[in-house]
Amino acid sequence: MLLGYLATAPYPWYRIVYYADATFNARFSAIEFTRSAVLSSRTEELMIGLEKIWHNFRLCLIGVAGLSFAAGQGAAETLFTYPDFSSTAGLTLVGNASTASTSDGTVLRVTPATGGQSGAAYSTTAVPLGSGNSFSTAFQFRFTNPGGIDPADGIVFVIGTSTTGLGTGGFGIGYAGVSGNSIGIEFDTYNNGGSDGNSSNEVGIDTNGGLQDSNLAKAYGVGTCDFGGSPATYKSAGCMSNGNLWTVNMSYNGSALTVSLSDPAEGTSFTALNAVPLNLASILGQNTAFVGFSSGTGAGWENHDIVNWTFSNSATPTPTPEPGTVVLVGGGLLVVALVRKRRTVRTA
Ligand SMILES: [Ca+2]
Numbered sequence: 001m002l003l004g005y006l007a008t009a010p011y012p013w014y015r016i017v018y019y020a021d022a023t024f025n026a027r028f029s030a031i032e033f034t035r036s037a038v039l040s041s042r043t044e045e046l047m048i049g050l051e052k053i054w055h056n057f058r059l060c061l062i063g064v065a066g067l068s069f070a071a072g073q074g075a076a077e078t079l080f081t082y083p084d085f086s087s088t089a090g091l092t093l094v095g096n097a098s099t100a101s102t103s104d105g106t107v108l109r110v111t112p113a114t115g116g117q118s119g120a121a122y123s124t125t126a127v128p129l130g131s132g133n134s135f136s137t138a139f140q141f142r143f144t145n146p147g148g149i150d151p152a153d154g155i156v157f158v159i160g161t162s163t164t165g166l167g168t169g170g171f172g173i174g175y176a177g178v179s180g181n182s183i184g185i186e187f188d189t190y191n192n193g194g195s196d197g198n199s200s201n202e203v204g205i206d207t208n209g210g211l212q213d214s215n216l217a218k219a220y221g222v223g224t225c226d227f228g229g230s231p232a233t234y235k236s237a238g239c240m241s242n243g244n245l246w247t248v249n250m251s252y253n254g255s256a257l258t259v260s261l262s263d264p265a266e267g268t269s270f271t272a273l274n275a276v277p278l279n280l281a282s283i284l285g286q287n288t289a290f291v292g293f294s295s296g297t298g299a300g301w302e303n304h305d306i307v308n309w310t311f312s313n314s315a316t317p318t319p320t321p322e323p324g325t326v327v328l329v330g331g332g333l334l335v336v337a338l339v340r341k342r343r344t345v346r347t348a
């Protein structure tokens, strides 16, 4: 934003313009030259000299702003985004995982809707996590075409040290028995009894290939999502197997994990894990990890499709360039352009 004009007198052929962004963080000044007065040739020479000095100074400012922006990006960045999975470059698919063409586009089908499957997909290289192993991620899933005894068994979002960790299918959700150190955030759609909180619709934290189901939460408080009932309960709002396009947002700041889900049929998001204390650096023992999904089916099944996915190594997703920075660079370019234009007009 333009804050105003400062010093002009006693030299009316220039003015210092003072800019700032909306939060007054990126203030800077610019010199604008005015040529309304009839100028002497000596003043004209002086102005040209000043314009050159200012032009070079502005280029330096723009350079500094660019470097500052780049440095900020280095501290926290989106490491990858898959708007769909028409390309799986950068991913390693394991077991029964594949891609599939659906009404959502090409999706990552971690396991297909048939019995006894186990699949996973991980980043091919270990990704650098942020400070304290912080990260954030967002993805959308859609579980379709359930069959067998009930919709089953769900997916697990995995952050681990194993390149291609694949566990057992069925109730193992492709995560049980994964080697190495890891955490798994499970989205479990089949009730295997007490360890699942007697729920077929629960979110929980698993560690190092074990199904601890810690901090278990029933999505939207809905505990039963199966073939029972008329209509079948799995079709209800809040059931992860209901075939809707669900959105998951996950954020870890180095000490606490927050996971929220959103079913469009519910209209609001549901916070399943709210700042749950977690020491990911201690669990992993390293600051890099292979990240991805596992899934399984057993006597029940469904398509477990990941529709899109983005991953960042900061607790909050990568910000878009700050408006102030854009104003700073844009304003500098504008000043340079104006100076050049005026010079062009004068020499034409
Ligand atoms: Ca289960």
Ligand SMILES: [Ca+2]
Pocket (backbone or CB within 6 Å): 186, 188, 195, 196, 202, 204, 213
């Ligand atoms: Ca479970």
